Amino acid sequence: MKVANHNNTGKQVERDYAASQAVEFRETGNVFEFGTYHGYTTACLAEVADHVWTLDLPNGGEGLSLEIAAGKDLGHFYKFHKFANITQLQEDSMTFDPSDIPPCDLVVVDANHDYEHTKNDCDKALSMLRAGGCLLVHDAHYPSVAKYLAEHDHELIPNTRYAKILLSN
Numbered sequence: 677m678k679v680a681n682h683n684n685t686g687k688q689v690e691r692d693y694a695a696s697q698a699v700e701f702r703e704t705g706n707v708f709e710f711g712t713y714h715g716y717t718t719a720c721l722a723e724v725a726d727h728v729w730t731l732d733l734p735n736g737g738e739g740l741s742l743e744i745a746a747g748k749d750l751g752h753f754y755k756f757h758k759f760a761n762i763t764q765l766q767e768d769s770m771t772f773d774p775s776d777i778p779p780c781d782l783v784v785v786d787a788n789h790d791y792e793h794t795k796n797d798c799d800k801a802l803s804m805l806r807a808g809g810c811l812l813v814h815d816a817h818y819p820s821v822a823k824y825l826a827e828h829d830h831e832l833i834p835n836t837r838y839a840k841i842l843l844s845n
Protein backbone atom coordinates (compact mmCIF):
# COMPACT_ATOMS: atom_id res chain seq x y z
CA MET A 677 0.00 0.00 0.00
CA LYS A 678 1.43 3.37 -1.03
CA VAL A 679 1.25 6.15 1.56
CA ALA A 680 2.25 9.83 1.54
CA ASN A 681 5.22 10.74 3.72
CA HIS A 682 4.70 12.99 6.76
CA ASN A 683 6.91 14.12 9.60
CA ASN A 684 7.30 11.66 12.47
CA THR A 685 6.35 8.68 10.34
CA GLY A 686 8.42 6.10 8.55
CA LYS A 687 9.20 6.09 4.85
CA GLN A 688 7.58 3.90 2.21
CA VAL A 689 10.65 1.66 2.02
CA GLU A 690 10.32 1.10 5.77
CA ARG A 691 6.62 0.27 5.64
CA ASP A 692 7.31 -2.11 2.75
CA TYR A 693 10.10 -3.72 4.77
CA ALA A 694 7.89 -4.16 7.84
CA ALA A 695 5.17 -5.77 5.70
CA SER A 696 7.74 -8.04 4.07
CA GLN A 697 8.77 -9.29 7.50
CA ALA A 698 5.16 -10.08 8.41
CA VAL A 699 5.14 -12.27 5.30
CA GLU A 700 8.59 -13.78 5.79
CA PHE A 701 7.93 -14.73 9.42
CA ARG A 702 4.29 -15.68 8.93
CA GLU A 703 3.13 -18.61 11.10
CA THR A 704 0.46 -17.31 13.46
CA GLY A 705 -0.54 -14.41 11.18
CA ASN A 706 -0.48 -12.08 14.21
CA VAL A 707 1.34 -8.74 14.22
CA PHE A 708 1.60 -6.09 16.94
CA GLU A 709 2.64 -2.44 16.61
CA PHE A 710 3.70 -0.04 19.39
CA GLY A 711 2.89 3.49 18.11
CA THR A 712 -0.07 3.87 15.70
CA TYR A 713 0.04 7.59 14.88
CA HIS A 714 -1.67 8.09 11.48
CA GLY A 715 -1.87 4.32 11.03
CA TYR A 716 0.22 4.18 7.85
CA THR A 717 2.40 1.27 8.92
CA THR A 718 -0.64 -0.32 10.54
CA ALA A 719 -2.44 -0.40 7.18
CA CYS A 720 0.58 -1.85 5.36
CA LEU A 721 0.86 -4.58 7.99
CA ALA A 722 -2.89 -5.29 7.86
CA GLU A 723 -2.69 -5.95 4.12
CA VAL A 724 -0.57 -9.04 4.77
CA ALA A 725 -1.35 -10.15 8.34
CA ASP A 726 -4.37 -12.04 9.63
CA HIS A 727 -4.66 -9.60 12.52
CA VAL A 728 -2.85 -6.46 13.67
CA TRP A 729 -3.02 -5.00 17.18
CA THR A 730 -1.80 -1.42 17.36
CA LEU A 731 -1.23 0.54 20.58
CA ASP A 732 -1.13 4.29 21.14
CA LEU A 733 -1.80 6.72 23.95
CA PRO A 734 -5.44 7.43 24.92
CA ASN A 735 -5.24 11.07 23.82
CA GLY A 736 -3.62 10.35 20.47
CA GLY A 737 -0.15 11.39 21.52
CA GLU A 738 1.03 14.49 23.31
CA GLY A 739 3.45 16.67 21.41
CA LEU A 740 2.25 15.49 18.02
CA SER A 741 -0.89 17.63 17.92
CA LEU A 742 0.31 19.66 14.93
CA GLU A 743 -0.31 16.64 12.73
CA ILE A 744 -2.72 14.52 14.67
CA ALA A 745 -5.69 15.89 16.60
CA ALA A 746 -5.94 14.59 20.14
CA GLY A 747 -8.55 11.88 20.49
CA LYS A 748 -9.71 12.27 16.87
CA ASP A 749 -7.29 11.37 14.12
CA LEU A 750 -5.47 8.42 15.66
CA GLY A 751 -5.13 5.73 13.00
CA HIS A 752 -7.19 7.76 10.52
CA PHE A 753 -5.42 6.23 7.51
CA TYR A 754 -6.28 2.62 8.29
CA LYS A 755 -9.75 3.68 9.44
CA PHE A 756 -10.38 5.40 6.07
CA HIS A 757 -9.50 2.13 4.33
CA LYS A 758 -11.90 0.21 6.60
CA PHE A 759 -9.63 -2.67 7.53
CA ALA A 760 -11.57 -5.27 9.51
CA ASN A 761 -8.51 -7.03 10.92
CA ILE A 762 -7.10 -4.24 13.11
CA THR A 763 -7.63 -3.85 16.86
CA GLN A 764 -6.82 -0.37 18.19
CA LEU A 765 -5.60 -0.35 21.78
CA GLN A 766 -5.35 2.98 23.61
CA GLU A 767 -3.15 2.80 26.69
CA ASP A 768 0.28 3.95 27.79
CA SER A 769 2.72 1.20 26.80
CA MET A 770 4.25 1.45 30.29
CA THR A 771 1.05 0.09 31.86
CA PHE A 772 0.03 -2.11 28.91
CA ASP A 773 -0.24 -5.81 29.84
CA PRO A 774 0.74 -7.88 26.79
CA SER A 775 -0.39 -11.21 28.26
CA ASP A 776 -3.77 -11.14 26.46
CA ILE A 777 -2.16 -10.86 23.01
CA PRO A 778 -1.69 -14.20 21.20
CA PRO A 779 1.81 -15.13 19.99
CA CYS A 780 2.95 -12.80 17.21
CA ASP A 781 5.18 -13.39 14.19
CA LEU A 782 6.26 -9.77 14.16
CA VAL A 783 6.22 -6.84 16.60
CA VAL A 784 7.11 -3.33 15.44
CA VAL A 785 8.24 -0.84 18.12
CA ASP A 786 7.91 2.84 17.16
CA ALA A 787 6.47 4.81 20.10
CA ASN A 788 8.40 6.87 22.68
CA HIS A 789 12.08 6.52 21.87
CA ASP A 790 13.67 7.32 25.22
CA TYR A 791 15.60 4.47 26.82
CA GLU A 792 13.03 3.68 29.53
CA HIS A 793 10.17 3.39 27.05
CA THR A 794 12.29 1.61 24.44
CA LYS A 795 13.29 -1.02 27.02
CA ASN A 796 9.70 -1.37 28.26
CA ASP A 797 8.27 -1.69 24.76
CA CYS A 798 10.97 -3.99 23.37
CA ASP A 799 11.02 -6.28 26.42
CA LYS A 800 7.23 -6.60 26.19
CA ALA A 801 7.53 -7.13 22.43
CA LEU A 802 9.99 -9.99 22.93
CA SER A 803 7.56 -11.61 25.38
CA MET A 804 4.79 -11.42 22.75
CA LEU A 805 6.73 -13.09 19.92
CA ARG A 806 6.35 -16.74 19.01
CA ALA A 807 9.60 -18.72 19.07
CA GLY A 808 11.64 -17.62 16.06
CA GLY A 809 9.61 -14.41 15.68
CA CYS A 810 10.91 -11.00 14.62
CA LEU A 811 11.12 -7.65 16.44
CA LEU A 812 11.62 -4.49 14.38
CA VAL A 813 12.73 -1.39 16.30
CA HIS A 814 12.34 1.90 14.48
CA ASP A 815 14.71 4.87 14.80
CA ALA A 816 17.63 2.63 15.69
CA HIS A 817 20.01 5.55 15.23
CA TYR A 818 18.64 7.44 18.26
CA PRO A 819 21.23 7.15 21.06
CA SER A 820 18.59 5.95 23.55
CA VAL A 821 17.39 3.26 21.14
CA ALA A 822 20.94 2.31 20.16
CA LYS A 823 21.74 1.87 23.87
CA TYR A 824 19.00 -0.77 24.17
CA LEU A 825 20.03 -2.45 20.94
CA ALA A 826 23.65 -2.68 22.13
CA GLU A 827 22.38 -4.98 24.90
CA HIS A 828 20.92 -7.43 22.34
CA ASP A 829 22.07 -9.24 19.22
CA HIS A 830 20.59 -7.21 16.39
CA GLU A 831 20.92 -6.37 12.73
CA LEU A 832 20.64 -2.87 11.26
CA ILE A 833 18.50 -2.97 8.10
CA PRO A 834 20.12 -1.06 5.21
CA ASN A 835 18.21 1.90 3.73
CA THR A 836 15.83 1.95 6.71
CA ARG A 837 15.92 3.13 10.31
CA TYR A 838 14.97 -0.35 11.51
CA ALA A 839 16.97 -2.73 13.63
CA LYS A 840 15.90 -6.36 13.78
CA ILE A 841 16.10 -8.68 16.78
CA LEU A 842 15.21 -12.35 16.28
CA LEU A 843 13.81 -14.45 19.10
CA SER A 844 15.57 -17.80 19.24
CA ASN A 845 13.62 -20.96 18.46
Ligand SMILES: C[S@@+](CC[C@H](N)C(=O)[O-])C[C@H]1O[C@@H](n2cnc3c(N)ncnc32)[C@H](O)[C@@H]1O
Pocket residue numbers: 684685686710711712713714715716717718731732733736737738740767768769770786787788793
Ligand atom coordinates in the same frame (compact mmCIF):
# COMPACT_ATOMS: atom_id res chain seq x y z
C1 LIG B 1 6.61 7.96 15.53
S1 LIG B 1 4.91 7.82 15.86
C2 LIG B 1 4.49 6.24 15.22
C3 LIG B 1 4.52 6.20 13.72
C4 LIG B 1 3.86 4.97 13.12
N1 LIG B 1 4.43 3.74 13.68
C5 LIG B 1 4.05 4.98 11.63
O1 LIG B 1 4.82 4.18 11.10
O2 LIG B 1 3.42 5.84 10.97
C6 LIG B 1 4.94 7.50 17.61
C7 LIG B 1 3.58 7.21 18.22
O3 LIG B 1 3.82 6.60 19.50
C8 LIG B 1 2.85 7.07 20.41
N2 LIG B 1 3.37 6.93 21.77
C9 LIG B 1 4.31 7.68 22.37
N3 LIG B 1 4.52 7.27 23.64
C10 LIG B 1 3.68 6.23 23.83
C11 LIG B 1 3.40 5.39 24.95
N4 LIG B 1 4.04 5.56 26.13
N5 LIG B 1 2.47 4.41 24.81
C12 LIG B 1 1.83 4.24 23.63
N6 LIG B 1 2.05 5.02 22.53
C13 LIG B 1 2.95 5.99 22.63
C14 LIG B 1 2.62 8.53 20.00
O4 LIG B 1 1.36 8.98 20.47
C15 LIG B 1 2.73 8.47 18.48
O5 LIG B 1 1.46 8.34 17.88
